[in-house]
Amino acid sequence: MLSIAITGANSGIGLRAAQALATAGHHVLALCRDPDRGRAALADINAHATHPAGLIEADLSIPDSIKAAADQITHTVGHLDVLINNAAVFDQTVREPRFTADGHELFWATNHLGPFLLTAHLSPLLAAADRPRVINVASKGLLSMPRIRIRFDQLDDPSWYTPTRAYYHAKLAQVMTTLSLAEKAEGHLETTCVRVPAVRLDPDRVAAMPRLLRTLYAPKNRMAVPAERLGETYARLATRAGSLPGPYVDENLRPVRAPASAYDRAARERLWSLSQTATGDPAWAW
Known part of the structure:
Protein backbone atom coordinates (compact mmCIF):
# COMPACT_ATOMS: atom_id res chain seq x y z
CA MET A 1 0.00 0.00 0.00
CA LEU A 2 1.33 3.39 -1.02
CA SER A 3 0.61 6.72 0.63
CA ILE A 4 -0.38 9.11 -2.16
CA ALA A 5 -1.34 12.79 -1.93
CA ILE A 6 -3.30 14.32 -4.82
CA THR A 7 -4.15 17.99 -5.15
CA GLY A 8 -7.38 18.98 -6.86
CA ALA A 9 -8.92 15.63 -5.95
CA ASN A 10 -12.51 16.85 -5.82
CA SER A 11 -13.17 16.83 -9.58
CA GLY A 12 -11.86 15.96 -13.02
CA ILE A 13 -8.67 13.95 -13.41
CA GLY A 14 -7.70 14.30 -9.75
CA LEU A 15 -10.95 12.75 -8.58
CA ARG A 16 -10.71 9.86 -11.04
CA ALA A 17 -7.09 9.19 -10.09
CA ALA A 18 -8.00 9.24 -6.39
CA GLN A 19 -10.85 6.81 -7.01
CA ALA A 20 -8.66 4.43 -8.99
CA LEU A 21 -5.84 4.48 -6.45
CA ALA A 22 -8.12 4.08 -3.42
CA THR A 23 -9.95 1.21 -5.09
CA ALA A 24 -6.59 -0.46 -5.76
CA GLY A 25 -5.87 -0.41 -2.02
CA HIS A 26 -3.64 2.64 -1.60
CA HIS A 27 -3.97 5.28 1.09
CA VAL A 28 -5.08 8.43 -0.68
CA LEU A 29 -4.87 11.92 0.79
CA ALA A 30 -7.25 14.11 -1.20
CA LEU A 31 -6.26 17.80 -1.16
CA ASP A 44 -17.20 9.01 -3.97
CA ILE A 45 -13.56 8.04 -3.43
CA ASN A 46 -14.34 5.93 -0.39
CA ALA A 47 -17.34 4.18 -1.96
CA HIS A 48 -15.01 1.44 -3.20
CA ALA A 49 -11.83 2.19 -1.24
CA THR A 50 -9.94 -0.58 0.48
CA HIS A 51 -8.32 1.91 2.85
CA PRO A 52 -10.37 5.04 3.65
CA ALA A 53 -9.02 8.16 1.96
CA GLY A 54 -8.44 11.31 3.98
CA LEU A 55 -9.52 14.85 3.16
CA ILE A 56 -7.00 17.69 3.44
CA GLU A 57 -8.15 21.27 2.90
CA ALA A 58 -5.63 23.23 0.85
CA ASP A 59 -5.82 26.42 -1.19
CA LEU A 60 -2.68 26.50 -3.32
CA SER A 61 -2.84 30.26 -3.72
CA ILE A 62 -2.41 30.79 0.04
CA PRO A 63 0.95 29.87 1.65
CA ASP A 64 -0.55 29.46 5.15
CA SER A 65 -3.12 27.03 3.79
CA ILE A 66 -0.36 25.04 2.09
CA LYS A 67 1.67 24.91 5.30
CA ALA A 68 -1.38 23.78 7.31
CA ALA A 69 -2.11 21.05 4.76
CA ALA A 70 1.48 19.82 4.87
CA ASP A 71 1.40 19.78 8.69
CA GLN A 72 -1.83 17.77 8.63
CA ILE A 73 -0.34 15.25 6.23
CA THR A 74 2.79 14.99 8.38
CA HIS A 75 0.62 14.12 11.39
CA THR A 76 -1.31 11.56 9.32
CA VAL A 77 1.44 9.50 7.67
CA GLY A 78 5.03 8.68 8.51
CA HIS A 79 6.13 8.91 4.89
CA LEU A 80 4.71 9.90 1.52
CA ASP A 81 5.34 7.68 -1.48
CA VAL A 82 3.81 9.87 -4.17
CA LEU A 83 2.77 13.50 -4.53
CA ILE A 84 0.61 14.33 -7.55
CA ASN A 85 0.48 18.09 -8.15
CA ASN A 86 -2.69 18.05 -10.22
CA ALA A 87 -4.67 21.11 -9.08
CA ALA A 88 -4.72 24.14 -11.36
CA VAL A 89 -6.89 27.11 -12.20
CA PHE A 90 -7.79 27.87 -15.82
CA ASP A 91 -10.92 29.98 -15.74
CA GLN A 92 -11.43 31.64 -19.10
CA THR A 93 -13.96 34.02 -17.57
CA VAL A 94 -11.21 35.69 -15.50
CA ARG A 95 -10.53 38.31 -18.15
CA GLU A 96 -8.64 40.68 -15.84
CA PRO A 97 -5.73 39.55 -13.64
CA ARG A 98 -6.41 38.82 -10.00
CA PHE A 99 -3.79 38.93 -7.29
CA THR A 100 -3.26 37.07 -4.04
CA ALA A 101 -2.70 38.77 -0.69
CA ASP A 102 1.04 38.33 -1.32
CA GLY A 103 0.78 40.24 -4.60
CA HIS A 104 1.15 37.31 -7.00
CA GLU A 105 -1.03 36.87 -10.07
CA LEU A 106 -3.58 34.15 -9.24
CA PHE A 107 -2.72 31.66 -12.03
CA TRP A 108 1.01 31.94 -11.27
CA ALA A 109 0.41 31.56 -7.54
CA THR A 110 -1.94 28.58 -7.83
CA ASN A 111 -0.42 26.69 -10.75
CA HIS A 112 3.27 27.15 -10.00
CA LEU A 113 4.18 28.74 -6.67
CA GLY A 114 1.63 26.67 -4.76
CA PRO A 115 2.82 23.27 -6.01
CA PHE A 116 6.43 24.39 -5.57
CA LEU A 117 5.84 25.30 -1.91
CA LEU A 118 3.75 22.21 -1.18
CA THR A 119 6.44 19.95 -2.62
CA ALA A 120 9.07 21.65 -0.47
CA HIS A 121 7.00 21.27 2.70
CA LEU A 122 6.32 17.60 1.94
CA SER A 123 9.89 16.81 0.88
CA PRO A 124 10.86 15.34 4.30
CA LEU A 125 7.94 12.89 4.08
CA LEU A 126 8.91 12.02 0.52
CA ALA A 127 12.54 11.54 1.56
CA ALA A 128 11.35 9.06 4.20
CA ALA A 129 9.77 6.81 1.54
CA ASP A 130 11.63 3.96 -0.16
CA ARG A 131 10.96 5.14 -3.73
CA PRO A 132 9.38 8.58 -3.58
CA ARG A 133 7.83 10.16 -6.64
CA VAL A 134 6.57 13.61 -7.58
CA ILE A 135 4.22 13.85 -10.55
CA ASN A 136 3.63 17.31 -11.96
CA VAL A 137 1.18 18.26 -14.69
CA ALA A 138 1.63 20.36 -17.82
CA SER A 139 -0.48 20.75 -20.95
CA LYS A 140 -0.33 19.56 -24.53
CA GLY A 141 -1.35 23.11 -25.45
CA LEU A 142 2.29 24.08 -24.97
CA LEU A 143 2.91 22.52 -28.39
CA SER A 144 1.20 25.53 -29.93
CA MET A 145 3.71 27.86 -28.24
CA PRO A 146 7.17 26.59 -29.29
CA ARG A 147 8.86 29.89 -28.38
CA ILE A 148 7.29 30.33 -24.97
CA ARG A 149 9.67 31.59 -22.27
CA ILE A 150 9.37 32.47 -18.60
CA ARG A 151 8.77 36.21 -18.27
CA PHE A 152 11.33 36.64 -15.51
CA ASP A 153 10.96 40.40 -15.27
CA GLN A 154 7.17 40.38 -15.59
CA LEU A 155 5.99 37.50 -13.41
CA ASP A 156 3.21 39.52 -11.77
CA ASP A 157 2.92 42.26 -14.37
CA PRO A 158 -0.73 42.61 -15.45
CA SER A 159 0.13 44.18 -18.82
CA TRP A 160 0.58 40.88 -20.69
CA TYR A 161 -2.14 38.92 -18.91
CA THR A 162 -4.77 36.81 -20.59
CA PRO A 163 -6.10 33.59 -19.00
CA THR A 164 -4.48 31.52 -21.74
CA ARG A 165 -1.08 33.20 -21.51
CA ALA A 166 -1.05 33.01 -17.72
CA TYR A 167 -2.03 29.34 -17.71
CA TYR A 168 0.58 28.13 -20.17
CA HIS A 169 3.25 30.32 -18.62
CA ALA A 170 2.71 28.55 -15.30
CA LYS A 171 2.60 25.15 -17.00
CA LEU A 172 5.99 25.79 -18.59
CA ALA A 173 7.27 26.56 -15.10
CA GLN A 174 5.97 23.18 -13.92
CA VAL A 175 7.95 21.40 -16.64
CA MET A 176 11.10 23.30 -15.75
CA THR A 177 10.64 22.68 -12.02
CA THR A 178 10.26 18.95 -12.67
CA LEU A 179 13.63 18.86 -14.43
CA SER A 180 15.28 20.97 -11.74
CA LEU A 181 13.90 18.89 -8.89
CA ALA A 182 15.25 15.68 -10.43
CA GLU A 183 18.71 17.26 -10.63
CA LYS A 184 18.64 18.66 -7.11
CA ALA A 185 17.43 15.38 -5.56
CA GLU A 186 20.34 13.57 -7.25
CA GLY A 187 18.73 10.16 -7.64
CA HIS A 188 16.85 10.23 -4.33
CA LEU A 189 13.55 11.15 -5.96
CA GLU A 190 11.79 10.17 -9.18
CA THR A 191 10.00 12.97 -10.98
CA THR A 192 7.93 13.26 -14.10
CA CYS A 193 5.61 15.79 -15.69
CA VAL A 194 2.54 14.66 -17.64
CA ARG A 195 1.64 16.46 -20.86
CA VAL A 196 -2.12 16.36 -20.46
CA PRO A 197 -4.27 16.79 -23.59
CA ALA A 198 -7.66 18.50 -23.59
CA VAL A 199 -9.77 16.79 -20.95
CA ARG A 200 -13.54 16.44 -20.98
CA LEU A 201 -14.96 18.69 -18.28
CA ASP A 202 -17.40 17.43 -15.68
CA PRO A 203 -21.03 18.45 -16.34
CA ASP A 204 -21.14 20.84 -13.38
CA ARG A 205 -18.06 22.68 -14.69
CA VAL A 206 -19.68 23.07 -18.10
CA ALA A 207 -22.98 24.20 -16.56
CA ALA A 208 -21.18 26.94 -14.61
CA MET A 209 -19.81 28.53 -17.80
CA PRO A 210 -21.48 31.58 -19.33
CA ARG A 211 -23.89 30.52 -22.08
CA LEU A 212 -21.74 31.77 -24.96
CA LEU A 213 -18.58 30.15 -23.65
CA ARG A 214 -20.49 26.92 -23.00
CA THR A 215 -21.73 26.89 -26.59
CA LEU A 216 -18.28 27.60 -28.00
CA TYR A 217 -16.66 24.95 -25.80
CA ALA A 218 -19.18 22.16 -26.52
CA PRO A 219 -17.47 20.73 -29.68
CA LYS A 220 -14.06 20.70 -27.99
CA ASN A 221 -15.50 19.04 -24.90
CA ARG A 222 -17.05 16.25 -26.97
CA MET A 223 -13.68 15.52 -28.60
CA ALA A 224 -11.66 15.76 -25.37
CA VAL A 225 -10.18 12.79 -23.53
CA GLY A 242 9.92 0.08 -12.62
CA SER A 243 11.43 3.48 -13.13
CA LEU A 244 9.31 6.28 -14.49
CA PRO A 245 9.42 6.41 -18.30
CA PRO A 255 8.52 10.23 -23.39
CA VAL A 256 8.03 13.48 -25.32
CA ARG A 257 10.06 16.61 -25.89
CA ALA A 258 9.47 19.53 -23.57
CA PRO A 259 9.36 23.14 -24.82
CA ALA A 260 12.84 24.20 -25.93
CA SER A 261 13.26 26.78 -23.16
CA ALA A 262 12.78 24.07 -20.51
CA TYR A 263 16.20 22.68 -21.42
CA ASP A 264 17.93 26.00 -20.69
CA ARG A 265 19.78 25.18 -17.47
CA ALA A 266 20.44 28.82 -16.58
CA ALA A 267 16.75 29.65 -17.02
CA ARG A 268 15.77 26.72 -14.81
CA TRP A 286 17.48 17.30 -0.79
Whole structure:
Protein backbone atom coordinates (compact mmCIF):
# COMPACT_ATOMS: atom_id res chain seq x y z
CA MET A 1 0.00 0.00 0.00
CA LEU A 2 1.33 3.39 -1.02
CA SER A 3 0.61 6.72 0.63
CA ILE A 4 -0.38 9.11 -2.16
CA ALA A 5 -1.34 12.79 -1.93
CA ILE A 6 -3.30 14.32 -4.82
CA THR A 7 -4.15 17.99 -5.15
CA GLY A 8 -7.38 18.98 -6.86
CA ALA A 9 -8.92 15.63 -5.95
CA ASN A 10 -12.51 16.85 -5.82
CA SER A 11 -13.17 16.83 -9.58
CA GLY A 12 -11.86 15.96 -13.02
CA ILE A 13 -8.67 13.95 -13.41
CA GLY A 14 -7.70 14.30 -9.75
CA LEU A 15 -10.95 12.75 -8.58
CA ARG A 16 -10.71 9.86 -11.04
CA ALA A 17 -7.09 9.19 -10.09
CA ALA A 18 -8.00 9.24 -6.39
CA GLN A 19 -10.85 6.81 -7.01
CA ALA A 20 -8.66 4.43 -8.99
CA LEU A 21 -5.84 4.48 -6.45
CA ALA A 22 -8.12 4.08 -3.42
CA THR A 23 -9.95 1.21 -5.09
CA ALA A 24 -6.59 -0.46 -5.76
CA GLY A 25 -5.87 -0.41 -2.02
CA HIS A 26 -3.64 2.64 -1.60
CA HIS A 27 -3.97 5.28 1.09
CA VAL A 28 -5.08 8.43 -0.68
CA LEU A 29 -4.87 11.92 0.79
CA ALA A 30 -7.25 14.11 -1.20
CA LEU A 31 -6.26 17.80 -1.16
CA CYS A 32 -9.17 20.07 -2.03
CA ARG A 33 -9.71 23.82 -1.81
CA ASP A 34 -13.46 23.74 -1.11
CA PRO A 35 -14.31 21.65 1.98
CA ASP A 36 -17.91 21.01 0.91
CA ARG A 37 -16.92 19.78 -2.53
CA GLY A 38 -14.08 17.89 -0.91
CA ARG A 39 -16.42 16.00 1.41
CA ALA A 40 -18.68 15.08 -1.49
CA ALA A 41 -15.66 13.84 -3.45
CA LEU A 42 -14.38 11.90 -0.46
CA ALA A 43 -17.65 9.98 -0.31
CA ASP A 44 -17.20 9.01 -3.97
CA ILE A 45 -13.56 8.04 -3.43
CA ASN A 46 -14.34 5.93 -0.39
CA ALA A 47 -17.34 4.18 -1.96
CA HIS A 48 -15.01 1.44 -3.20
CA ALA A 49 -11.83 2.19 -1.24
CA THR A 50 -9.94 -0.58 0.48
CA HIS A 51 -8.32 1.91 2.85
CA PRO A 52 -10.37 5.04 3.65
CA ALA A 53 -9.02 8.16 1.96
CA GLY A 54 -8.44 11.31 3.98
CA LEU A 55 -9.52 14.85 3.16
CA ILE A 56 -7.00 17.69 3.44
CA GLU A 57 -8.15 21.27 2.90
CA ALA A 58 -5.63 23.23 0.85
CA ASP A 59 -5.82 26.42 -1.19
CA LEU A 60 -2.68 26.50 -3.32
CA SER A 61 -2.84 30.26 -3.72
CA ILE A 62 -2.41 30.79 0.04
CA PRO A 63 0.95 29.87 1.65
CA ASP A 64 -0.55 29.46 5.15
CA SER A 65 -3.12 27.03 3.79
CA ILE A 66 -0.36 25.04 2.09
CA LYS A 67 1.67 24.91 5.30
CA ALA A 68 -1.38 23.78 7.31
CA ALA A 69 -2.11 21.05 4.76
CA ALA A 70 1.48 19.82 4.87
CA ASP A 71 1.40 19.78 8.69
CA GLN A 72 -1.83 17.77 8.63
CA ILE A 73 -0.34 15.25 6.23
CA THR A 74 2.79 14.99 8.38
CA HIS A 75 0.62 14.12 11.39
CA THR A 76 -1.31 11.56 9.32
CA VAL A 77 1.44 9.50 7.67
CA GLY A 78 5.03 8.68 8.51
CA HIS A 79 6.13 8.91 4.89
CA LEU A 80 4.71 9.90 1.52
CA ASP A 81 5.34 7.68 -1.48
CA VAL A 82 3.81 9.87 -4.17
CA LEU A 83 2.77 13.50 -4.53
CA ILE A 84 0.61 14.33 -7.55
CA ASN A 85 0.48 18.09 -8.15
CA ASN A 86 -2.69 18.05 -10.22
CA ALA A 87 -4.67 21.11 -9.08
CA ALA A 88 -4.72 24.14 -11.36
CA VAL A 89 -6.89 27.11 -12.20
CA PHE A 90 -7.79 27.87 -15.82
CA ASP A 91 -10.92 29.98 -15.74
CA GLN A 92 -11.43 31.64 -19.10
CA THR A 93 -13.96 34.02 -17.57
CA VAL A 94 -11.21 35.69 -15.50
CA ARG A 95 -10.53 38.31 -18.15
CA GLU A 96 -8.64 40.68 -15.84
CA PRO A 97 -5.73 39.55 -13.64
CA ARG A 98 -6.41 38.82 -10.00
CA PHE A 99 -3.79 38.93 -7.29
CA THR A 100 -3.26 37.07 -4.04
CA ALA A 101 -2.70 38.77 -0.69
CA ASP A 102 1.04 38.33 -1.32
CA GLY A 103 0.78 40.24 -4.60
CA HIS A 104 1.15 37.31 -7.00
CA GLU A 105 -1.03 36.87 -10.07
CA LEU A 106 -3.58 34.15 -9.24
CA PHE A 107 -2.72 31.66 -12.03
CA TRP A 108 1.01 31.94 -11.27
CA ALA A 109 0.41 31.56 -7.54
CA THR A 110 -1.94 28.58 -7.83
CA ASN A 111 -0.42 26.69 -10.75
CA HIS A 112 3.27 27.15 -10.00
CA LEU A 113 4.18 28.74 -6.67
CA GLY A 114 1.63 26.67 -4.76
CA PRO A 115 2.82 23.27 -6.01
CA PHE A 116 6.43 24.39 -5.57
CA LEU A 117 5.84 25.30 -1.91
CA LEU A 118 3.75 22.21 -1.18
CA THR A 119 6.44 19.95 -2.62
CA ALA A 120 9.07 21.65 -0.47
CA HIS A 121 7.00 21.27 2.70
CA LEU A 122 6.32 17.60 1.94
CA SER A 123 9.89 16.81 0.88
CA PRO A 124 10.86 15.34 4.30
CA LEU A 125 7.94 12.89 4.08
CA LEU A 126 8.91 12.02 0.52
CA ALA A 127 12.54 11.54 1.56
CA ALA A 128 11.35 9.06 4.20
CA ALA A 129 9.77 6.81 1.54
CA ASP A 130 11.63 3.96 -0.16
CA ARG A 131 10.96 5.14 -3.73
CA PRO A 132 9.38 8.58 -3.58
CA ARG A 133 7.83 10.16 -6.64
CA VAL A 134 6.57 13.61 -7.58
CA ILE A 135 4.22 13.85 -10.55
CA ASN A 136 3.63 17.31 -11.96
CA VAL A 137 1.18 18.26 -14.69
CA ALA A 138 1.63 20.36 -17.82
CA SER A 139 -0.48 20.75 -20.95
CA LYS A 140 -0.33 19.56 -24.53
CA GLY A 141 -1.35 23.11 -25.45
CA LEU A 142 2.29 24.08 -24.97
CA LEU A 143 2.91 22.52 -28.39
CA SER A 144 1.20 25.53 -29.93
CA MET A 145 3.71 27.86 -28.24
CA PRO A 146 7.17 26.59 -29.29
CA ARG A 147 8.86 29.89 -28.38
CA ILE A 148 7.29 30.33 -24.97
CA ARG A 149 9.67 31.59 -22.27
CA ILE A 150 9.37 32.47 -18.60
CA ARG A 151 8.77 36.21 -18.27
CA PHE A 152 11.33 36.64 -15.51
CA ASP A 153 10.96 40.40 -15.27
CA GLN A 154 7.17 40.38 -15.59
CA LEU A 155 5.99 37.50 -13.41
CA ASP A 156 3.21 39.52 -11.77
CA ASP A 157 2.92 42.26 -14.37
CA PRO A 158 -0.73 42.61 -15.45
CA SER A 159 0.13 44.18 -18.82
CA TRP A 160 0.58 40.88 -20.69
CA TYR A 161 -2.14 38.92 -18.91
CA THR A 162 -4.77 36.81 -20.59
CA PRO A 163 -6.10 33.59 -19.00
CA THR A 164 -4.48 31.52 -21.74
CA ARG A 165 -1.08 33.20 -21.51
CA ALA A 166 -1.05 33.01 -17.72
CA TYR A 167 -2.03 29.34 -17.71
CA TYR A 168 0.58 28.13 -20.17
CA HIS A 169 3.25 30.32 -18.62
CA ALA A 170 2.71 28.55 -15.30
CA LYS A 171 2.60 25.15 -17.00
CA LEU A 172 5.99 25.79 -18.59
CA ALA A 173 7.27 26.56 -15.10
CA GLN A 174 5.97 23.18 -13.92
CA VAL A 175 7.95 21.40 -16.64
CA MET A 176 11.10 23.30 -15.75
CA THR A 177 10.64 22.68 -12.02
CA THR A 178 10.26 18.95 -12.67
CA LEU A 179 13.63 18.86 -14.43
CA SER A 180 15.28 20.97 -11.74
CA LEU A 181 13.90 18.89 -8.89
CA ALA A 182 15.25 15.68 -10.43
CA GLU A 183 18.71 17.26 -10.63
CA LYS A 184 18.64 18.66 -7.11
CA ALA A 185 17.43 15.38 -5.56
CA GLU A 186 20.34 13.57 -7.25
CA GLY A 187 18.73 10.16 -7.64
CA HIS A 188 16.85 10.23 -4.33
CA LEU A 189 13.55 11.15 -5.96
CA GLU A 190 11.79 10.17 -9.18
CA THR A 191 10.00 12.97 -10.98
CA THR A 192 7.93 13.26 -14.10
CA CYS A 193 5.61 15.79 -15.69
CA VAL A 194 2.54 14.66 -17.64
CA ARG A 195 1.64 16.46 -20.86
CA VAL A 196 -2.12 16.36 -20.46
CA PRO A 197 -4.27 16.79 -23.59
CA ALA A 198 -7.66 18.50 -23.59
CA VAL A 199 -9.77 16.79 -20.95
CA ARG A 200 -13.54 16.44 -20.98
CA LEU A 201 -14.96 18.69 -18.28
CA ASP A 202 -17.40 17.43 -15.68
CA PRO A 203 -21.03 18.45 -16.34
CA ASP A 204 -21.14 20.84 -13.38
CA ARG A 205 -18.06 22.68 -14.69
CA VAL A 206 -19.68 23.07 -18.10
CA ALA A 207 -22.98 24.20 -16.56
CA ALA A 208 -21.18 26.94 -14.61
CA MET A 209 -19.81 28.53 -17.80
CA PRO A 210 -21.48 31.58 -19.33
CA ARG A 211 -23.89 30.52 -22.08
CA LEU A 212 -21.74 31.77 -24.96
CA LEU A 213 -18.58 30.15 -23.65
CA ARG A 214 -20.49 26.92 -23.00
CA THR A 215 -21.73 26.89 -26.59
CA LEU A 216 -18.28 27.60 -28.00
CA TYR A 217 -16.66 24.95 -25.80
CA ALA A 218 -19.18 22.16 -26.52
CA PRO A 219 -17.47 20.73 -29.68
CA LYS A 220 -14.06 20.70 -27.99
CA ASN A 221 -15.50 19.04 -24.90
CA ARG A 222 -17.05 16.25 -26.97
CA MET A 223 -13.68 15.52 -28.60
CA ALA A 224 -11.66 15.76 -25.37
CA VAL A 225 -10.18 12.79 -23.53
CA PRO A 226 -12.41 11.48 -20.68
CA ALA A 227 -11.12 12.35 -17.22
CA GLU A 228 -11.29 8.66 -16.29
CA ARG A 229 -8.72 7.83 -18.97
CA LEU A 230 -6.29 10.45 -17.68
CA GLY A 231 -6.93 9.44 -14.09
CA GLU A 232 -5.64 6.01 -15.04
CA THR A 233 -2.53 7.66 -16.48
CA TYR A 234 -1.82 9.27 -13.11
CA ALA A 235 -2.49 5.99 -11.31
CA ARG A 236 -0.16 4.05 -13.60
CA LEU A 237 2.65 6.52 -13.00
CA ALA A 238 2.10 6.51 -9.24
CA THR A 239 2.19 2.71 -8.96
CA ARG A 240 4.58 1.78 -11.77
CA ALA A 241 6.88 -1.04 -10.64
CA GLY A 242 9.92 0.08 -12.62
CA SER A 243 11.43 3.48 -13.13
CA LEU A 244 9.31 6.28 -14.49
CA PRO A 245 9.42 6.41 -18.30
CA GLY A 246 10.93 9.90 -18.53
CA PRO A 247 10.90 13.42 -17.16
CA TYR A 248 8.14 14.52 -19.58
CA VAL A 249 5.56 12.04 -20.83
CA ASP A 250 2.26 12.06 -22.70
CA GLU A 251 -1.01 10.48 -21.58
CA ASN A 252 0.20 7.11 -22.87
CA LEU A 253 3.38 7.31 -20.77
CA ARG A 254 5.54 7.85 -23.82
CA PRO A 255 8.52 10.23 -23.39
CA VAL A 256 8.03 13.48 -25.32
CA ARG A 257 10.06 16.61 -25.89
CA ALA A 258 9.47 19.53 -23.57
CA PRO A 259 9.36 23.14 -24.82
CA ALA A 260 12.84 24.20 -25.93
CA SER A 261 13.26 26.78 -23.16
CA ALA A 262 12.78 24.07 -20.51
CA TYR A 263 16.20 22.68 -21.42
CA ASP A 264 17.93 26.00 -20.69
CA ARG A 265 19.78 25.18 -17.47
CA ALA A 266 20.44 28.82 -16.58
CA ALA A 267 16.75 29.65 -17.02
CA ARG A 268 15.77 26.72 -14.81
CA GLU A 269 18.16 27.85 -12.09
CA ARG A 270 16.82 31.40 -12.30
CA LEU A 271 13.25 30.13 -12.07
CA TRP A 272 14.11 27.99 -9.04
CA SER A 273 15.78 30.91 -7.28
CA LEU A 274 12.86 33.25 -7.97
CA SER A 275 10.37 30.61 -6.84
CA GLN A 276 12.31 30.08 -3.62
CA THR A 277 12.25 33.79 -2.88
CA ALA A 278 8.55 34.17 -3.77
CA THR A 279 7.57 31.31 -1.45
CA GLY A 280 9.60 32.41 1.57
CA ASP A 281 12.75 30.35 0.95
CA PRO A 282 11.36 26.96 2.10
CA ALA A 283 13.71 24.20 3.20
CA TRP A 284 14.05 21.06 1.08
CA ALA A 285 15.02 17.55 2.10
CA TRP A 286 17.48 17.30 -0.79
